[in-house]
Amino acid sequence: MEKTDVLVVGGGPGGLSCATLLAEQGMDVVVVERKPLVGPKVCAGGITWHGLIRLVPESLIERAFPEQYIFSDRQQVVVRNDNPIIATVSREHLGQWMADRAEAAGVRIWTSTRLITCGGHQAQLERQGRGRLTVEYGHLVGADGSNSRVRRLLGVPTLQTGIGLNAMVPRSLPQMQWHLCPRLFASGYAWIFPHADVSSIGAFADRRLFSAVHLKTQLLRWCEERRLRLDPDDLRAGVVNYDYRGVCFNGGYLVGDAAGLASGLTGEGIYPALISGQAVARMILNPAYPAGELANLGKKHHRHRQMVMLASRFPRLGATLAEFLLLLLKWKVIDFRTLEMAE
Ligand SMILES: Cc1cc2nc3c(=O)[nH]c(=O)nc-3n(C[C@H](O)[C@H](O)[C@H](O)COP(=O)(O)OP(=O)(O)OC[C@H]3O[C@@H](n4cnc5c(N)ncnc54)[C@H](O)[C@@H]3O)c2cc1C
Numbered sequence: 001m002e003k004t005d006v007l008v009v010g011g012g013p014g015g016l017s018c019a020t021l022l023a024e025q026g027m028d029v030v031v032v033e034r035k036p037l038v039g040p041k042v043c044a045g046g047i048t049w050h051g052l053i054r055l056v057p058e059s060l061i062e063r064a065f066p067e068q069y070i071f072s073d074r075q076q077v078v079v080r081n082d083n084p085i086i087a088t089v090s091r092e093h094l095g096q097w098m099a100d101r102a103e104a105a106g107v108r109i110w111t112s113t114r115l116i117t118c119g120g121h122q123a124q125l126e127r128q129g130r131g132r133l134t135v136e137y138g139h140l141v142g143a144d145g146s147n148s149r150v151r152r153l154l155g156v157p158t159l160q161t162g163i164g165l166n167a168m169v170p171r172s173l174p175q176m177q178w179h180l181c182p183r184l185f186a187s188g189y190a191w192i193f194p195h196a197d198v199s200s201i202g203a204f205a206d207r208r209l210f211s212a213v214h215l216k217t218q219l220l221r222w223c224e225e226r227r228l229r230l231d232p233d234d235l236r237a238g239v240v241n242y243d244y245r246g247v248c249f250n251g252g253y254l255v256g257d258a259a260g261l262a263s264g265l266t267g268e269g270i271y272p273a274l275i276s277g278q279a280v281a282r283m284i285l286n287p288a289y290p291a292g293e294l295a296n297l298g299k300k301h302h303r304h305r306q307m308v309m310l311a312s313r314f315p316r317l318g319a320t321l322a323e324f325l326l327l328l329l330k331w332k333v334i335d336f337r338t339l340e341m342a343e
Pocket residue numbers: 009010011012013014015032033034035039041042043044045046047113114115116143144145146148149163164165166202237238239240255256257258262267268269270271273
């Protein structure tokens with residue numbers, strides 16, 4: 001039997017940010033991660049200026065884009081800024097950097113270890129090739145992503161999810177592009193996010209309207225129309241949970257995708273994972289902590305969710321709204337921040 005003050009399930013950005021802050025304040029923290037390596041994840045690796053770019057070391061930035069090219073059926077808008085609006089990072093490098101910081105603060109990270117079940121301040125873990133282990137904890141944090149087992153064990157339902165597809169193609173394309181194309185993706189979109197030597201090409205859509213297979217067909221059609229070369233076998237799918245119902249439940253906390261904090265509109269989830277991870281750490285350290293940052297995140301999240309609901313229920317209205325949104329961006333009535341999760 002092992003003992004720890006806090007058991008964090010999941011070594012993604014949400015779990016590691018939470019664990020690091022707790023360990024820096026003197027708590028004993030164990031992070032369990034089912035994969036053998038911290039970091040790799042189906043993701044386009046886009047981080048925003050108002051959210052994260054300034055928080056990660058420059059060496060992690062693969063490419064930075066002060067210009068965003070946004071296309072719809074009727075128009076093309078170029079949004080320019082003095083600072084990079086979005087940069088790209090490798091999830092593997094970001095994960096390793098965060099894991100190093102966590103370990104330097106004293107966090108124990110157990111890779112190849114997965115949570116089987118938990119309750120009554122005890123968790124059953126399975127360590128690959130080394131059998132089962134029981135851990136007794138003071139607090140439990142579910143940071144185990146969109147298919148969160150902790151969320152299920154806490155009895156929190158998940159009804160609103162998006163589906164994302166991503167492939168890393170072996171060339172760095174010149175522009176960062178967003179393609180709103182209701183004909184193919186309804187309220188979703190396709191993207192090109194160039195990295196240093198590769199480019200992420202993918203699509204995100206509402207899971208009520210698209211299965212992974214359906215979205216794949218649409219994305220391949222979109223690539224064909226644009227003469228973009230993409231090997232279908234390179235595509236990887238991932239669910240994005242945006243069914244946010246709070247972070248504090250009877251028996252434990254949820255952060256990041258496990259809490260449903262990714263944007264239902266864009267799929268952006270790294271920033272919400274980091275912010276919610278830190279907020280939950282502060283709540284554990286001080287139960288009276290007001291967590292204003294979560295309230296702000298919740299408001300933005302709610303606005304994004306309302307836009308998706310509207311576009312999914314009334315597709316024509318959604319398409320018109322998308323064109324209107326682009327006009328507002330073009331006329332600089334709103335800025336790109338409206339689409340970002342950061343305030
Ligand atoms: C195709 C696609 C593209 C995306 N692109 C972007 C983007 O460009 N920018 C952006 O901000 N967001 C993007 N996202 C969303 C982003 O990837 C997530 O929101 C973010 O990773 C959430 O972080 P997290 O720490 O909450 O969860 P994750 O990063 O999912 O981490 C959860 C961890 O928990 C582990 N785990 C799961 N179950 C268990 C278990 N039982 N026991 C132990 N460990 C477990 C997993 O292995 C994983 O490492 C994208 C998502 C998809 C699907």
